[in-house]
Each structure stands twice: as structure tokens, then as C-alpha cells.
Amino acid sequence: MQDPPRPETLVAAVAAFLRAEIAPQIKDVANFQLRVAINALELVARQLVLAPGSDAAELRSLEKLLGRTGTLDELNTALCGAIGDGSAKLESRQLQRHLWSTTMAKLAVDQPSYATYKRALAQDG
């Protein structure tokens, strides 16, 4: 077992340091690129915290939807096939709920400030 601090804590600390201490000293193109790099570190920190739980939930939801077991990749590929051949339909409430919850989990990592995501969070209560 590895000792603390945990990876997500360290990555978040590096991002916070770069944002507060370094970014103000860097200008122009390099500043833009540094900010992209900081955003990437913050994304990684969010994924380290959130993905274990959201991946497990997505797997359970896919198993229920498709009535079989498999890896996330296998089951997502199977769901794509079912949508493509029309056996999984847009009108299905269960499918809609599944797609909304998995997509919300992606946005929570990728871009939690995205307007459509924030609107959906507020609507969801």
C-alpha cells in the first residue's frame, strides 16, 4: 500500500501552485499554454477522484440495460450496436436515464463549468 498524500491530492496541489504562483509571471502564448496545462492537471485530479465510482455505476447500469455482463468497453460497444440496429430506442426511459447519468459523469470530469451541464445539474435538483 502506498503512503499518502494520494495522487489526486498531489496533482491538485501542483495545479493550484502553478495557477497561483507561476501563471501570473508568464506572458502571452506561453501563458495560454500554461493555462491549458493547468486545466489538464485539474481534469486528471477530478478523474482520479470521480471515475472509480462513476465507472462502477456505469457498469451496473449497462448490465441492467443489456441483461449481460462484460467490461465497460464491451458493454458500451454492445449498446452502440443496439442503438444502431434500432433494438435500443430513443424513446426508452431507461436508455435516456442511462445516457444522461453517464454523460453527466463525463462532464463532471471533463468540463464541470460547461453551461449545459450546470443547467442540467440545477434541473436535476
Add this chain to the structure above:
Amino acid sequence: MQSAAGIDEEPFAAGLTACIQRCVAGAQKITNLVRLSGGASQETWSFRAVGPGVDRALILRRQPDTIGIAPKLPLATEAALMRAAGAAGVPSPHVLHVLAAADGIGEGFLMDHIAGETIARKLLRNEEFAAARPKLPLQVGAILARIHALQPGNLPPLPITSARKELAELRDAYHRDGQPRPVFELAFRWLAERAPSDPATPSVVHGDFRTGNLIVGGEGIRAVLDWELACRGDPVRDLGWFCTISWRFGAIDKPAGGFGSREELLAGYQAAGGRPVSLQELYYWEVFGSLRWGVFCLSMRARSAGKDRSLERAMIGRRASEAEIDLLHLIAPLGD
């Protein structure tokens, strides 16, 4: 000498100097040469042509002949489109010169630099554009009507496309990416079932008409840029792309680019001679736009894993999920 973007600019600065000596009367040298943007296949440079009594701000769009990535359209075609659009009343930078083989600095063209703002965040929020914002939907509508009325017979050949053809191309790019995306599958199906019939006479379509590719001043739009995705096809595609949720840059309740309503955009379009467009037609191309943007994000990621190792491109790969949530919002809204 290396520019900020890491391109060796010495050999081409000499060629560019010789070129402006030939095509800008009185100009002797170039100063302030700065690379503005661009990926591996295309570059945009800003500089000044200077001489006795001459100091002219210019832009060079260029594809170096050393790089083997084909651009979407030849830059000479882009220049011809800008000239034709300018002549038809579309605000366009004056194109001074299209590079020839004799210039020895690759393919491209020189145009006048137009002062103004392109960054969406500033255009949507800064006080200096407060008066321009409400005018933009009508102006965009009018500009698009003029673009769609351009006569293709007077232009270099443009690829002809349609909803079905482009959906097939987007599907290929999605499959090449390899990551299974149920939301994209659903959107492909939704768009295929509702695809409009191919227009009998495909219009000239800009292909990437959105904030970011427009130069705006306090009074409104000063120039339309970036014709590299131009083609002939369904003109409503340009209107829908401008309204695509990602191109509202956070102002999601103002569908026309974050500036105003669809009704204003369509009123401007029709007043300038565009054909009547229904909200339903526009909606189709907004859904199409979100899927198109999502697939573009995947292609950016693919490129960042190859020759063009850019962190920015890699991070754009993580924006495919923004297209997914927008697609769900459009075709499977919450609480319906």
C-alpha cells in the same frame, strides 16, 4: 531564429520581404512578423510592410510546402472566395496577392490586417461590444444570405456535400477514433432518419461560420475569415452551425451565437434575399452541428497523438463530451 510557435521563420522571412517589395508599392522591408495561430498544415502570420511613406499592417495565410498534410481547400481557393464575397457585399479583408510558385514561400495569400476582436468571451461580455451585440444576429443573417447567393460558376471548384454525405464522413471519423459512444450513435440515427433531401442547386456554404472566425468592432462585423471548410451544399447548415450550442460560448439562452434569437437571425437572412427557413429546419442543423463538433473533437485528439503533439489538441479531445450533453439536451431533453 525561432518564433513562439517554434517555426523556423528565417528562410521564409526573406522570401516574404521580396514578395512585398513586388506587391506593395514603396515597401522595402517587413517588421513585427508574428505567428498568430494555426496547426501544422496552415499558418497565419501578422506583420507590417514598411518603406518611405508606407506602413501597412498585413496578414499572411500560408501553407509551407515542406509539410505533407493537405489542407481542406487550397489557400488560393480561399482567397478567391474572400474576393468574391467582398465583391458581393460580405465584409472581407482585401486580398493583395495570391502566392505563386515564383514567390518561393509555399502556398497562401496576403491580405490587409483588419483591426477588431475575434475572441468570443470578450465579444459576449465586454462593455465595448454592448452596442454591437444586439445587431449581430441580423447582420449575420444578412451576410449568410449574400454568401449563399454567390455564383459557384465564378469560383474555383468546391466540394459538393449534403447532410447524408457528411453524416457518412462523420461516421467514418467516429469509427476511426474507436471509442464507443452511445450518444453519438443515437444522434447519427436521429439525423439519418430526418435528413433533408439534397438541395437541387447546392449553395456556396462557408462551412465554419461562427464567432471566432469573425472580426468584430464596436459597430458590428468587420470581416468574415477562415473559408477553409467552404463547400457547396444546404445553406441552412451555416445558419445551424452559428446557432450550435458550443458556439454560444456559455450564453446558451441566446441561440444566435449567444447574441440573440433565431427569429432575428432568420429575419436578417430573409431580408437580404435568403430563402424562408423554418425553425424545424434550423433545429436539424443545430443537432447536426453538435455532432459535427463532437466528431471534430475526436479528430483533434487523433492528431495530437500523431505528428502534431499539442496539449491543446489533446484537451480538445475531452470536449467531445460537451457535444454529447448538448445532443442529449436537444434530442432527449430531461424531464420530458
